[in-house]
Amino acid sequence: MRLLNRSSSEFLYQQVIDFIEKQQESGILRPGDKLPSLRKLSSQLEISVPTVKQAYVELERQGSICARPQSGYYLQAQQARKLMPMRAKWACCDPVEIECRSLIEQVHEAIHLPDTVALGISNPVNSHPPDKALARLMRAVISKVAEKAVSYGPINGDPKLRMQLGFRYQDLGADVNHEDIVITNGAQEALAIALQCVAEKGDVIAIESPCFFGMIELIESLGMKALEVYTCTEQGICPDELARVIKQHPVKACLFSTAINNPLGSFMPDERRQAIVTLLEQQDIPLIEDDVYSELYFGEQRPKPAQLYSEKGLVITCSSFSKTAAPGYRIGWLVPGKFAERAKRIKRAQSCSTPMLQQWTLNEYLMSGEYDRHLTVLRKKLSYNCERMRALIAAHFPNDICISKPQGGSVLWVRCRSYVNTEDFFRQAIARGVSFAPGSIFSPSGKYHNYMRISYGVQWCERIEQAITVLGELIHDSAK
Amino acid sequence: MRLLNRSSSEFLYQQVIDFIEKQQESGILRPGDKLPSLRKLSSQLEISVPTVKQAYVELERQGSICARPQSGYYLQAQQARKLMPMRAKWACCDPVEIECRSLIEQVHEAIHLPDTVALGISNPVNSHPPDKALARLMRAVISKVAEKAVSYGPINGDPKLRMQLGFRYQDLGADVNHEDIVITNGAQEALAIALQCVAEKGDVIAIESPCFFGMIELIESLGMKALEVYTCTEQGICPDELARVIKQHPVKACLFSTAINNPLGSFMPDERRQAIVTLLEQQDIPLIEDDVYSELYFGEQRPKPAQLYSEKGLVITCSSFSKTAAPGYRIGWLVPGKFAERAKRIKRAQSCSTPMLQQWTLNEYLMSGEYDRHLTVLRKKLSYNCERMRALIAAHFPNDICISKPQGGSVLWVRCRSYVNTEDFFRQAIARGVSFAPGSIFSPSGKYHNYMRISYGVQWCERIEQAITVLGELIHDSAK
Incomplete structure (x- = not known):
């Protein structure tokens, strides 16, 4: 009997990890024991030595x-661990046509359920909403120009807001001015336009794995194929891995969170981002960067946009105010590089202009300096919430889970044992007043069934601890 | 030498008309004269007898x-005439792949030019803007819920506004309730979603000819092909003609203004609309109806939506508040029939939710009854403006033009002699402070180069008369 299942979507090396952890649970291996040698375990499990080594x-x-x-490897005392999945099985990954799953719809709907602790949606501003400041500015705007808001605005958006955004890019060293920016209905529309600028039905789009499910749905809705590229928990996409992938597959474009990945919370160093842009532009492959989380870094320095490193104009930057200030305003933007003409045409054809009132309000917010002051506080709150949520999970979830250690953003990525399927108890969780995002929706090929994404973009209160307790119980029951 | 040009995109019968009018101008034919017999002219011009008959x-x-x-046909005294183009040459029309033209961009940009009388964009609410009432309601809404506007709204929109819209459909006898409606970023996004529900790249979409250029751009942006269907100036698409077209071509879906056509201002009787729905559903061809002008009828009765006649759920209704109340709010909607699941998924994937503030304001506007009172006045103003603009054009344009007689909406369709190209003097018009929409942008195959669309959705003032005088002079110069 084979001890590992090669047809599982779970990586082989992770199955090795689970095998060892099971031995540990059953008492066969105890803290301080020496583990089997690489060669011995590889022959016992009928897998390669490098895979055991990887585990x-x-x-x-x-x-x-x-x-x-x-001497060899020795077992230490068990504890809730930092998550660092390694590459495995990726070489055999092929582009997949995507079918949308109703699970994503359920995750979305759970935001609006009454009496539910919504840990399923990444909504950073929840932890420090600028609602009062924005409401005050909006009232002031309306008292001046409410009548004007009734009329059509320019297709590419308010010139003043575009000017403010241009200044921010210029501060980072990117040569972007207001003429290079198109305002959109949130980053989601910006991404939709960007994809249509560079690819069409049937084309292969390289994405991170795991990847924000909204991107997967978007690629599906446009009839394109997604190709998952291994993404490291700490630094995101690795240039070597990407070089291998674009050599093996007809990648038409890449769609990456080049700063901070959702759900991993990984933080790509600027040099790596530059290397990726250089690599892709050498091959004339456009890069669409989803930059919505880059203002939510926990470290010293805001990551620089990939746009900054573009020499051929093949980088399209997409971002929004939805993760930093006002998701409900639906204001995002696009820096389309050399695809400017096409981007404007698609925007005009598919949704015409974007409401002006929200743009005017955000322009005031940026101009007054309040936005930057807000961001400083928001980053601190999120970083604090992150550690607090990690501690809560470590305290209430089974010992054998792994938790990511985000370097920005608002979500934790939690790995349960490989025989746990987090979809199984999603509905039970909702029934008990907690929502989370099951791992499988973060992969078009159905990986990550034993993962879950938990948001710490929350207002801290007692119910959060209760919610985590509930999730801990459900994982426990599910592992039985 | 052939007297007519068969390779011109102008209909042959219209060239016959121009031929006769030229003879009249040069004094060869005078009022009271007998025209050549059908047979004689057909042999002189080397065309068929039915084409001469049509002329x-x-x-x-x-x-x-x-x-x-x-006895035959006799010439009457010349005057500015009502426009009634007839079918011709249509049998040889094939679906065309579309290329977007920068002219459309220029028409759009002209809205925001300072000191320009903007007759190029159909903006009915300009003639009676409800800006003060909406501003008052919006202020009231904001004083209560401005903070809430910062958060994500439901993907398919505000339930209360959907409820109000549902009531309006129910009043018309259509079985539509709030669950069947998806709020979108204007009708343009609704149409984009609808097309993606029923067709994909390369598919043939039947459209009216002439057709609103926004639809042509939209079809192009999705990589689909447009097939122009002859549309009559008085009653829109004719069911017999449509039956012939769907027999000859692999039509994947139809996209029609089933109530009031833009730019023709034609008004389809309810029975004809019903016949079209029945015909299409028999063949399982979805009908996307652009219903944005149906509240702007000049007659007694609001036209009924095609949705009302659907038995198989193949009709998708798209509409908005942009032509009736607040274009800048960007609030439209979709009644997707049996494509509900797919429509919601596309909306979620491509732009997420729609801003709530504008939805709440419009909900108050509908609930209070102010919207309907506003519509009554708006219709009267438009109908009055329409006649006034027709008279102005008849007074200032050359005698040989034809003008449509709209039965709703906010635009006039003007035909000049076939050797006039309205594109030629578009830039000159802008330079002299007037914008209009050149006819060629209303056809993907470049028909209508001698037509122009002029909006009467304006605030009446002296500058309008000056603007029409300028356009008259430009046509005159161009005809030399």
Whole structure:
């Protein structure tokens, strides 16, 4: 009997990890014990030595085993660990046609359910909403120009707001001015336009894996194919891996969160982002960057947009105010590079202009400096919430889970044992007043069934702890 | 030498009309003269007898010739005439792939030019803007819920506004309730979603000819092909003609203004609309109806939506408040029939939700009854403006033009002599402070180069008369 299941969508090395953890649970392996040698385990499980090595390296990085030189690997005491999935099985991944799943709809609907702790949607501003400041500015705007709001605005958006956005890019060193920006109905429309600028039905779009489910749905709705590229928990897409992928597959364009990945919370260093832009432009492959989280970094420095490194104009930057200030305003934008003409035409053809009132209000918000002051506080709150949520999960979830350690954004990525399917208890969770995002919706090929995404973009209150307790119980029951 | 040009996009029968009018101008034919017999002219011009007949019938309908039984056709005194183009050349029309033209962009940009009388864009509410009432309601809404406007709204829109819209459909006898409606960023997004529900790249979409250029651009942006269907100046698409077209071509879906056509201002009787729905549903061809002008009828009765006649759920209704109340609010909607699931998924994937503030304001506007009172006044103003603009054009344009007689909406369709190209003096008009919409942008195959669309959705003032005088001079110069 084979101990591992090669047809599972779970990586082989993760199955090795689970195998070791099961032995540990059943008492066969105890803290301090020496693990089987690489060669021995590889022959026992009928897999390659490098795969076992990968599992051991991963377990070592998680702190659950340690290597002693010239001796081997030893088991350490178990604890809730930092999540660092490694690459595996990726070489055999093919582009997939996507079918939309009603699960995504349920995750969305759960935002508006009454009496539900909504941990399923990434909504950073929830933790520090600028609603009062924006309401005050909007009232002031309306008292002056409410009548004007009734008329059509320019297709590419309010010139003043575009000017403000241009200044921000210029501050980062990017050569972007207001003429290069098109205002859209949120980043989602910006991404839709960007994809239609560079690809058509049937084309292969490279995406991160895991990847925000909204992007997967978008690619599906346009009839394109998604190709998952291995994405590292700490630094996002790796240039070497990307080079391999574009060599093997007819990638028409890449759609990446080049700053901070959702759901991983990984943070790509500027040099890596530059390397990716250089690599892609050498091959004339456009890069669409989803930049919505880049203002929500926890470290010292805001990541620089990939746009900054573009020499051929093949980078299209998409962003919005939805993660930083006002999701309900539906104001995003697009810096389309050399695709400017086409982007404007698609915007005009598919939704005409964007409401002006929200643009005027956000322009005031930026001009007054309040937006930047708000961002400073929002980042602190999120970083604090992040650690608090990690501690809560470590306290209430089973010991054998792994938790990501985000470097920005508003979500945690949690890995349960491979035999747990987080979809199974999604409805139960809703019934008990908690929503989360099941892992499988973050992959078009159905990976990550044993993962879940939990948002810490919340107002902290007692109900959060209750909600995490409920989720912990459900995972526990599901693992039985 | 051939007297007519068969390769011109101008209909042959219209070239016959121009030929006769030229003879009249040069004094060869005078009022009271007998015209050449059908047979004689057909042999002189090397065209078929029915084509000459078509020209004579058209001239007769326009009142410029009259038929005397057993004798023939006689020339009457010339005057600015009512426009009634007849079918011709349509049998040889094939679906065309569309290329977007920068002219449309220029027409759009002209709305925001300072010191320009904007007759190029159909903006009915200009003639009676409800800006003060809406501003008052919006202020009231904001004083209560401005903070809430910062958060995500439901994907398919505000339930209360959908309820109000549902009531309006129910009043017309259509079985539509709030669950069947998806709020969108204007009708343009509704149409984009509808097309993506029923067709994909390369598919043939039947459209009216002439057709609103926004639809042509939309079809182009989605990579679909447009098939122009002859549309009559008085009653819109004819069911017999449509039956012939869907027999000859692989029509995937139809996209029609089933109530009031833009630019013709034609008004389809309810029975004809019903016949079209029945015909299409028999063949399982979806009908997307652009219903934005149906509240702007000049007659007694609001036209009934095609949705009302649908038995198989193949009719998708798209509409908005942009032509009736607030174009800048960008609030439209979709009644997707049996495509409900797909429509919601596309909306979620491509632009997420629609701003709530404008929806709440419009809901108050509908609930209070102010919207209907506003519509009553708006219709009267438009109908009055329409006649006034027709008179102005008749007074200042050359004698040989034809003018449509709209039965709703806010635009006039003007035909100049066939050797006039209205594109030629578009830039000159802008330079002299007037914009209009050149005819060629209303046809994907470049018909209507000698037509122009002029909006009477304006605030009446002295500058309007000056603007029409300028246009008259430009046509005159162009005809030399």
